[in-house]
Amino acid sequence: MAIDLLNVRFHYPQQPNHEVLNIPSWTLPVGEQVFIHGPSGGGKSTLLSVLSGLLIPDEGQVSIFGQRLDQMPNRRRNQFRANHIGYVFQQFNLIPYLNALDNIQLASRFAQRKKAPVLLGDIKKLLTDLNISASDWHRPARALSIGQQQRVAIARALINKPELLIADEPTSSLDPFNKEAFMALLMSMVSENGISLVFVSHDLSLSHYFNRVESLNVINRCGDSP
Amino acid sequence: MFAKLALQSLFDRKGSVVLSLMAMTVSIFVLLGVEHIRHQTKENFSNTVSGVDLVVGARTGSLNLLLYSIFRIGAPTNNISWETYEAIASNAKVKWAVPLSLGDSHKGFRVLGTTGDYFDYFSYANQQHLNLAKGKAFHQVFDVVLGAQVAKKLGYQLGDKLALAHGIAATSFSLHDDRPFTVVGILAPTGTPVDQTLHVSLQGLEAIHIDWQQGVKMPGSTITQAELEKAKLQPKSVTALILGLESKMATFRVQRAINQYKQEPLLAILPGVALSELWQMMAVIENTLLLVSALVFIAACLGVSAMLLSSIRERQHEIQLLRVIGAPAYFLFFLIELEALFIALLSCVLGAGLLSVCLVFLQNYLLGHFGLHIGSNFLTGNNLSLMLAVICASVLVAIIPALSGYRQARIVKR
Numbered sequence: 001m002a003i004d005l006l007n008v009r010f011h012y013p014q015q016p017n018h019e020v021l022n023i024p025s026w027t028l029p030v031g032e033q034v035f036i037h038g039p040s041g042g043g044k045s046t047l048l049s050v051l052s053g054l055l056i057p058d059e060g061q062v063s064i065f066g067q068r069l070d071q072m073p074n075r076r077r078n079q080f081r082a083n084h085i086g087y088v089f090q091q092f093n094l095i096p097y098l099n100a101l102d103n104i105q106l107a108s109r110f111a112q113r114k115k116a117p118v119l120l121g122d123i124k125k126l127l128t129d130l131n132i133s134a135s136d137w138h139r140p141a142r143a144l145s146i147g148q149q150q151r152v153a154i155a156r157a158l159i160n161k162p163e164l165l166i167a168d169e170p171t172s173s174l175d176p177f178n179k180e181a182f183m184a185l186l187m188s189m190v191s192e193n194g195i196s197l198v199f200v201s202h203d204l205s206l207s208h209y210f211n212r213v214e215s216l217n218v219i220n221r222c223g224d225s226p
Numbered sequence: 227m228f229a230k231l232a233l234q235s236l237f238d239r240k241g242s243v244v245l246s247l248m249a250m251t252v253s254i255f256v257l258l259g260v261e262h263i264r265h266q267t268k269e270n271f272s273n274t275v276s277g278v279d280l281v282v283g284a285r286t287g288s289l290n291l292l293l294y295s296i297f298r299i300g301a302p303t304n305n306i307s308w309e310t311y312e313a314i315a316s317n318a319k320v321k322w323a324v325p326l327s328l329g330d331s332h333k334g335f336r337v338l339g340t341t342g343d344y345f346d347y348f349s350y351a352n353q354q355h356l357n358l359a360k361g362k363a364f365h366q367v368f369d370v371v372l373g374a375q376v377a378k379k380l381g382y383q384l385g386d387k388l389a390l391a392h393g394i395a396a397t398s399f400s401l402h403d404d405r406p407f408t409v410v411g412i413l414a415p416t417g418t419p420v421d422q423t424l425h426v427s428l429q430g431l432e433a434i435h436i437d438w439q440q441g442v443k444m445p446g447s448t449i450t451q452a453e454l455e456k457a458k459l460q461p462k463s464v465t466a467l468i469l470g471l472e473s474k475m476a477t478f479r480v481q482r483a484i485n486q487y488k489q490e491p492l493l494a495i496l497p498g499v500a501l502s503e504l505w506q507m508m509a510v511i512e513n514t515l516l517l518v519s520a521l522v523f524i525a526a527c528l529g530v531s532a533m534l535l536s537s538i539r540e541r542q543h544e545i546q547l548l549r550v551i552g553a554p555a556y557f558l559f560f561l562i563e564l565e566a567l568f569i570a571l572l573s574c575v576l577g578a579g580l581l582s583v584c585l586v587f588l589q590n591y592l593l594g595h596f597g598l599h600i601g602s603n604f605l606t607g608n609n610l611s612l613m614l615a616v617i618c619a620s621v622l623v624a625i626i627p628a629l630s631g632y633r634q635a636r637i638v639k640r
Contacts, residue, residue: 052550054549075554078553081550081551082551087550089547089550092543092544092547093547094547095231095234096238096544097234097237097238098231102231102234109227109228110551110552111552156551
């Protein structure tokens with residue numbers, strides 16, 4: 001299994017009486033892509049933070065590729081996230097003052113998988129595959145259009161060859177044309193590399209890209225209150 | 227890569243960063259400047275006199291005697307008689323005694339009346355004797371030997387004639403212009419008050435005052451220059467004496483004997499001891515200056531920290547992003563520290579640069595007006611360790627924003 005959740009419960013320490021997650025059981029097989037939709041405030045971001053190991057559940061098991069995130073020491077969890085999990089947000093995916101190449105290099109620096117020369121070739125190939133023209137590689141991220149930024153974000157998320165990609169409303173700030181282009185690129189990249197994908201969005205029109213579509217309200221038993 | 231991240235991040239916030247950088251630069255400039263001038267002054271003063279075992283003058287404070295006789299600062303209180311000089315010079319324990327006579331000036335530079343022995347016995351710094359860059363020591367009554375600065379500032383050459391002024395003001399209305407002196411020698415620079423002094427013979431001083439009474443020129447003088455040179459010009463008194471002794475062991479005994487001299491109230495001092503008294507007095511001022519510059523520096527450090535701290539709020543997304551791509555929370559701590567370190571390093575370079583530029587421009591002014599020879603090489607071990615301390619301090623103060631960055635990194639956005 002790419003993801004295996006069992007009896008996961010979570011609440012923020014600031015609000016001890018308000019449980020945000022209560023997931024009895026949920027799994028994602030390796031190489032599968034799932035679309036999760038749900039209203040904002042339904043514990044969406046919290047679930048993704050738990051999946052990426054940024055948050056540790058109060059109880060329950062979080063296994064990613066058979067590794068128990070909830071039992072890992074901090075250091076190994078950071079390393080695991082850098083090596084195995086890619087993440088694409090709705091916005092703020094890039095350090096605004098670094099250019100595309102540096103942004104991607106920075107991500108690979110935390111994973112420490114490859115030597116710099118090999119890496120630069122990989123980055124350039126990824127950027128070319130994602131239709132970022134070479135003239136934009138050296139511009140600071142904030143000078144790129146939103147569509148370009150999101151595509152660079154995919155490159156950044158994929159540079160460490162993660163087995164799992166988490167996408168948190170990645171298309172919400174894109175116009176319809178860019179949205180379709182982005183989805184097409186993302187899905188082809190993911191299936192080409194056999195990456196498991198958790199795609200969260202409130203936009204049900206995107207669900208046709210996926211074989212598996214689930215509602216957060218069904219996965220999470222305490223999604224009734226915001 | 228991480229250094230690049232820190233630098234780019236600083237560059238991205240250049241407005242506030244440049245201001246904090248300027249505050250740091252100015253504070254480091256002040257700190258280094260005060261420390262450098264402090265050391266140079268001390269070295270200067272200590273270098274001014276060496277090889278002189280005792281300084282003897284009329285009874286006054288030991289500092290006062292040291293200042294007017296050696297540093298040409300302030301005015302002598304009283305003179306000592308020629309008979310006393312002869313008595314002290316004939317003491318068996320005294321190897322040499324050189325009389326000093328002060329009170330006249332030339333365009334703001336002090337005139338020292340002395341004997342030829344002065345050039346043989348007076349030494350400065352590390353037992354260095356005075357050297358003549360040009361010409362020779364004085365032999366005639368109206369010969370004058372110039373200090374290096376005097377010759378340079380006033381543009382005198384060998385053979386030039388100059389008139390001395392009565393008193394020590396920069397502009398004097400009572401000139402000894404009836405009896406000009408001829409420049410016969412120019413001394414090599416020493417970096418001591420000697421450079422700002424005109425040296426003439428005691429006879430020369432006697433000669434220009436011969437028909438003066440109570441400090442005023444008497445009209446109707448008929449004595450000619452030629453007659454003067456022939457006349458026996460025996461001074462009746464001198465301002466101070468510098469002594470060299472046969473044996474250092476005798477110093478305190480000779481000092482006591484002079485201090486208890488029955489015929490005239492005298493004071494003998496050890497230049498080293500008087501200098502250390504001077505340092506004790508100066509220490510308060512020095513330490514106050516150093517304290518103030520340290521406080522200015524701490525204020526600048528806090529300014530940098532405040533700037534970094536406020537930047538953390540506007541960098542929340544950035545911090546979150548770094549965490550998501552695998553940065554541990556402590557990475558943020560080191561990133562902020564690295565930024566503080568870069569600011570400190572750059573400020574050190576800029577502050578040191580500013581100081582060396584200022585020293586180059588101020589050197590002549592300080593030498594001309596205060597007789598301070600401040601070297602432009604301030605990168606001594608002492609100042610380097612000061613810079614190191616500065617960098618350590620700024621890294622230490624940056625712990626506050628760095629911790630805040632660390633905490634921010636531990637908070638997961640909902």
